[in-house]
Amino acid sequence: MFKILKKERLAENISRLVVAVPHIARAAKPGNFVVVIPTEKAERIPLTIADADVEKGTIAIIFQIVGATTKLLDSLKVGDEIPHLLGPLGHPSHIEKFGTVVVIGGGVGIAEIYPAVKALSKAGNEVIVIIGARCQDLLIYQHELGKQCKDLRITTDDGSCGRKGFVSDELKDIISSGKKVDLVVAVGPVPMMKVCCEVTRPHKIKTVVSLNPIMLDATGMCGVCRVVVGGKTKFACVEGPEFDGHEVDFKELTDRLKPYRDVEKQALDHVCRLLSITPQ
Amino acid sequence: MTNRSARERISDFNEVPRGYTAEQAIEEAKRCIQCKKPKCVAGCPVEIDIPGFLKFVAEGDFASAVKKIKETNALPAVCGRVCPQEDQCEKECILGVKGEPVAIGNVERFVADWERGTAPAVSRSDRGGGKIAVVGSGPAGLTCAGDLARLGYQVTIFESLHVTGGVLTYGIPEFRLPKAIVNLEIEYIKSLGVEVKTDMLIGNVYTVEELLKDYQAVFIGSGAGLPKFMNIPGENLDGVYSANEYLFRINMMKAWKFPEYLTPIKIGKKVAVIGGGNVAMDAARVSLRLGAEEVYIIYRRTRREMPARVEEVERAEEEGVIFKNLTLPVQYYAGDNGWVKEAECLQMELGEPDASGRRRPVEIPSSNFKLQVDTAVCAIGNSPNPLVPHRTPNLETEKWGGVIVTAEGLTSIPGVYAGGDIVRGAATVISAMGDGKIAAKAIHKQLSAGGI
Numbered sequence: 001m002f003k004i005l006k007k008e009r010l011a012e013n014i015s016r017l018v019v020a021v022p023h024i025a026r027a028a029k030p031g032n033f034v035v036v037i038p039t040e041k042a043e044r045i046p047l048t049i050a051d052a053d054v055e056k057g058t059i060a061i062i063f064q065i066v067g068a069t070t071k072l073l074d075s076l077k078v079g080d081e082i083p084h085l086l087g088p089l090g091h092p093s094h095i096e097k098f099g100t101v102v103v104i105g106g107g108v109g110i111a112e113i114y115p116a117v118k119a120l121s122k123a124g125n126e127v128i129v130i131i132g133a134r135c136q137d138l139l140i141y142q143h144e145l146g147k148q149c150k151d152l153r154i155t156t157d158d159g160s161c162g163r164k165g166f167v168s169d170e171l172k173d174i175i176s177s178g179k180k181v182d183l184v185v186a187v188g189p190v191p192m193m194k195v196c197c198e199v200t201r202p203h204k205i206k207t208v209v210s211l212n213p214i215m216l217d218a219t220g221m222c223g224v225c226r227v228v229v230g231g232k233t234k235f236a237c238v239e240g241p242e243f244d245g246h247e248v249d250f251k252e253l254t255d256r257l258k259p260y261r262d263v264e265k266q267a268l269d270h271v272c273r274l275l276s277i278t279p280q
Numbered sequence: 281m282t283n284r285s286a287r288e289r290i291s292d293f294n295e296v297p298r299g300y301t302a303e304q305a306i307e308e309a310k311r312c313i314q315c316k317k318p319k320c321v322a323g324c325p326v327e328i329d330i331p332g333f334l335k336f337v338a339e340g341d342f343a344s345a346v347k348k349i350k351e352t353n354a355l356p357a358v359c360g361r362v363c364p365q366e367d368q369c370e371k372e373c374i375l376g377v378k379g380e381p382v383a384i385g386n387v388e389r390f391v392a393d394w395e396r397g398t399a400p401a402v403s404r405s406d407r408g409g410g411k412i413a414v415v416g417s418g419p420a421g422l423t424c425a426g427d428l429a430r431l432g433y434q435v436t437i438f439e440s441l442h443v444t445g446g447v448l449t450y451g452i453p454e455f456r457l458p459k460a461i462v463n464l465e466i467e468y469i470k471s472l473g474v475e476v477k478t479d480m481l482i483g484n485v486y487t488v489e490e491l492l493k494d495y496q497a498v499f500i501g502s503g504a505g506l507p508k509f510m511n512i513p514g515e516n517l518d519g520v521y522s523a524n525e526y527l528f529r530i531n532m533m534k535a536w537k538f539p540e541y542l543t544p545i546k547i548g549k550k551v552a553v554i555g556g557g558n559v560a561m562d563a564a565r566v567s568l569r570l571g572a573e574e575v576y577i578i579y580r581r582t583r584r585e586m587p588a589r590v591e592e593v594e595r596a597e598e599e600g601v602i603f604k605n606l607t608l609p610v611q612y613y614a615g616d617n618g619w620v621k622e623a624e625c626l627q628m629e630l631g632e633p634d635a636s637g638r639r640r641p642v643e644i645p646s647s648n649f650k651l652q653v654d655t656a657v658c659a660i661g662n663s664p665n666p667l668v669p670h671r672t673p674n675l676e677t678e679k680w681g682g683v684i685v686t687a688e689g690l691t692s693i694p695g696v697y698a699g700g701d702i703v704r705g706a707a708t709v710i711s712a713m714g715d716g717k718i719a720a721k722a723i724h725k726q727l728s729a730g731g732i
């Protein structure tokens with residue numbers, strides 16, 4: 001049982017929890033994730049470790065409320081306990097001095113890049129961060145990221161904050177300005193990561209993406225998280241979740257995220273009834 | 281032992297065999313002629329004193345029988361159900377030469393079930409032994425932990441999943457091994473003083489080296505890991521599952537009670553299960569119970585070569601599973617919705633024997649045919665769980681991933697032992713338990729002699 005110490009609503013449908021779990025905080029590295037089971041009958045869902053504090057023995061998770069299990073997780077309050085929390089999982093991000101690194105976060109991916117931005121800056125890289133969301137109200141972590149890098153750029157689909165357009169437009173401009181970019185890291189929705197890879201491919205700039213296939217055990221046992229990278233099947237929970245974006249079969253990843261979409265509405269309705277709230 | 285009717289049992293998840301009555305158990309036990317040099321014992325990987333416990337059963341003294349069994353086997357209710365007895369104890373029984381061997385497994389199952397509800401026979405010595413860490417709560421880990429606890433050690437099991445039991449919990453379905461029984465057996469191990477910590481992935485949260493700082497020895501029983509696939513086109517389509525995923529969703533996450541339990545599963549009307557082992561039978565029989573109309577077992581050799589227990593193959597057949605033997609899938613095709621719709625297969629014939637002594641299946645050219653399916657389950661095996669070996673640089677493994685151990689279960693790292701599927705690849709419950717016992721003995725010997 002792991003106690004929730006802090007809870008914040010960062011944006012409409014995005015929450016942040018700080019949980020006391022010293023053994024995970026101690027071992028967590030940027031890029032790692034956890035599996036959370038918010039109630040005994042819920043799914044096992046993977047969430048990135050958005051921050052870890054070894055001294056306080058806490059980790060932060062930031063999640064978008066998209067379905068039944070994230071809804072249940074969001075129904076927990078400060079002082080409540082999360083019954084199961086497993087981690088740190090996955091390979092940590094590869095951190096070293098690359099030179100100039102552009103780190104891109106889209107949607108809830110903005111929170112997921114925070115530990116990497118922090119570590120890349122500390123390793124002496126020049127870090128440019130691009131974050132994007134549909135509109136200003138959905139932008140999160142601007143302030144925190146701003147503290148970790150000198151160059152933070154913002155895009156929104158509707159232009160309500162920063163540049164009107166997509167994160168990939170900003171990336172394109174950085175590259176065509178002639179700046180030498182040594183590495184791009186992109187974390188967010190699948191279409192966003194895909195487009196970023198298309199932007200960097202002609203310039204042969206190495207692009208790391210963090211994939212988010214469906215996961216179950218997340219310990220390398222069930223095989224549901226398989227993704228095709230460089231023509232080979234890889235298990236994202238133990239061999240990823242970060243991969244070379246130029247090698248990823250995004251089409252298959254998109255297809256493999258779909259199979260339960262219809263029944264998941266049923267699950268959400270069930271949870272809403274349990275929590276006595278009306279489904280949106 | 282009698283079975284419930286096939287029609288009744290495919291409509292629920294309750295156990296298939298009814299189990300012995302006390303009279304039946306006594307009668308069966310009386311058949312044992314109490315051999316002076318019992319061959320059956322040599323066939324049991326944990327060396328239960330079989331004539332010893334059968335004698336107590338014949339006398340109606342079930343309590344002493346249980347005690348006798350538990351001297352060497354902490355999980356009799358499990359073994360009595362899932363041991364391949366026909367290849368082990370019962371295969372060696374002298375009565376089997378001319379007639380039917382004693383149904384040792386069934387009697388074992390009876391006494392273990394009889395004991396349930398009565399207080400567990402706890403016998404532990406408190407000699408203040410050292411601290412031992414066990415990785416994994418499958419049969420190998422549980423047995424090693426139980427034995428060491430009885431010897432007076434302070435044992436902690438680290439389990440990565442949220443529930444204990446390993447394959448006993450997430451793999452073998454309820455109708456073959458009720459989870460209430462697994463849980464009781466685990467409670468028994470805990471009653472010996474073993475501490476169980478779930479949600480602890482060793483390698484990631486603590487490395488084996490780190491464990492060695494706080495514990496005097498480590499036993500690795502982390503079991504089988506990544507499922508094998510055939511690497512044929514279409515295998516990543518929606519509707520193509522690995523058996524691990526399929527059974528994990530159902531047994532562990534209780535997807536059959538969706539949406540009360542929130543993990544979904546989609547079982548179609550026509551299910552093809554690829555493989556001929558116990559895992560394949562379980563996946564097929566689960567599918568029937570969850571409403572599939574046609575369930576195929578697709579196996580590339582013949583019934584005779586099937587690795588599954590004969591009993592389970594027979595039960596699957598009675599329940600209506602359709603066997604397509606000498607058949608090999610080569611490609612899956614999707615329908616418009618992206619979901620699997622057809623499996624293209626090849627007809628095979630048996631050729632020369634291969635390294636395993638079984639006749640090798642050979643393709644018959646141009647024998648391709650298509651089978652309409654909306655779910656496919658790949659049950660062709662797993663490789664050993666790679667996590668602990670990956671995170672433990674000095675731990676030597678075979679090329680195929682198995683951890684290398686001595687006859688005593690010792691790995692290449694002093695103080696670190698291993699057993700079960702992580703060493704053997706896919707094996708059996710009882711051989712995993714046997715490994716756990718051997719390692720416990722070796723750990724005790726080493727620590728008694730003054731440590732590592």
Ligand SMILES: Cc1cc2nc3c(=O)[nH]c(=O)nc-3n(C[C@H](O)[C@H](O)[C@H](O)COP(=O)(O)OP(=O)(O)OC[C@H]3O[C@@H](n4cnc5c(N)ncnc54)[C@H](O)[C@@H]3O)c2cc1C
Pocket residue numbers: 033043045046047048049062063064065066067068069070071108112211212213214215241257258260261264265267
């Ligand atoms: C390694 C990893 C790290 C992740 N980190 C985070 C994180 O830090 N914050 C966060 O908000 N989310 C993260 N995700 C995604 C998160 O796991 C899913 O949003 C969550 O499982 C949804 O559960 P649910 O029951 O609430 O929704 P569901 O009812 O399961 O799904 C609702 C909708 O979301 C889609 N969906 C389901 N699973 C995923 C997925 N894995 N990725 C994208 N869409 C999905 C479904 O198709 C459906 O349309 C991560 C995923 C992975 C694999």
Ligand SMILES: Cc1cc2nc3c(=O)[nH]c(=O)nc-3n(C[C@H](O)[C@H](O)[C@H](O)COP(=O)(O)OP(=O)(O)OC[C@H]3O[C@@H](n4cnc5c(N)ncnc54)[C@H](O)[C@@H]3O)c2cc1C
Pocket residue numbers: 362363364415416417418419420421438439440441444445446447448451452453480481482483501502503504527558559562589665667668699700701702706707708709710712
């Ligand atoms: C569907 C199915 C049916 C079967 N039917 C039979 C049968 O009828 N008869 C029979 O004898 N055998 C059967 N088997 C085989 C048998 O179940 C296995 O051989 C046996 O369970 C192996 O035991 P184990 O303790 O080595 O591993 P497991 O039972 O696999 O247990 C390993 C445990 O370790 C945990 N773990 C893994 N990595 C870590 C880590 N890094 N840190 C912490 N914990 C970790 C896992 O979560 C798991 O709980 C079947 C197997 C399956 C899958």
Ligand code: SF4
Pocket residue numbers: 323324325326327328330353359360363365368369370384385388710
């Ligand atoms: S444990 Fe298995 S092999 Fe040993 S006596 Fe019991 S059924 Fe037979």
Ligand code: SF4
Pocket residue numbers: 311312313314315318319320321330331372373374375382384
């Ligand atoms: S071999 Fe058969 S008859 Fe002999 S002791 Fe064992 S069970 Fe009894």
Ligand code: FES
Pocket residue numbers: 214215216217218219220221222223224225226235236237238
């Ligand atoms: S989630 Fe099961 S193997 Fe990756």
